[in-house]
Amino acid sequence: MRAAGSAESFVGMLNTTDSLKRGKLGKRFKRKYLRIISPMCSAKIYCSYAVIIILTVAIIVLSVALSVLGRNQQQASIKKTFAACPKNWIGVQNKCFYFSEDSSTWILSQKFCLEQNAQLARFDNMEELNFLRRYTGIFDYWIGLHRESPEHPWRWMDDTEYNSSVPIRGAEKHAYLKNNKISSARIYAEKRWICSKPNN
Structure with a gap:
């Protein structure tokens, strides 16, 4: 054990x-x-x-x-x-646009634009026209289209012929933007205006 x-x-x-x-x-x-x-x-x-x-x-x-x-x-x-533009002008592409707040005749509106080294507005394509339409709102604005008579073609201020991309209503000699349309009126009608000039 x-x-x-x-x-x-x-x-x-x-x-x-x-x-x-x-x-x-x-x-x-x-x-x-x-x-x-x-x-x-x-x-x-x-x-x-x-x-x-x-x-x-x-x-x-x-x-x-x-x-x-x-x-x-x-x-x-x-x-x-948006181009660089003067104060109170709005730039798009290579142009500057001025939208007035006053109303005047077509002749006095053009005179104002000339004093600004500009002319009544010209649009060269639908993008510019749509841009102008957005800013016009409910007001009518003179633009730079005119003609000698209803039988003559529409022309811009530099005397180039309008391409009729958008038809112009009415039988008068001076064009303006009205809502989404372009219409014509007599030269002494008072409307707001749009000036345009190339961007510097």
Whole structure:
């Protein structure tokens, strides 16, 4: 019985000694392993941080560059659409337009425009005509179309012939914008007027 008991205690001691050794070896191994790995992990972590910082800076720089480029393109587009014009004039494409708030005859309206180095309004395409229509609202505005008689063609102030892209209603000699239409009236009728001149 003693032999059996001492054998068991010996096996128990061996197990304890083995587990102690394994525990000590495990701790030693961990320490050595961490000493070898730690500098590499630290370097990798620092490298990862550096890459993240570089990428973040690159993204910010690209974002700023793209926004500046987009803004410049937008400003260039605006400059093409809205010309730089004198105060109280509105620019579109390569022209400036003035919309009066007073009413006058066709002759006095043209005189006012000439004093501004302009003439009664001329539109060269549908985009310009639609632009003028948007600003006229409920009022009638003289424009630069006139003719000698109902048998003669409509002409602009520089004597070029009107292309009749939009028909002009009425049998009179001087044209004006009325809502979305172009109509004609007698020279002494009083209406507001639109002047136009090229953008400088």
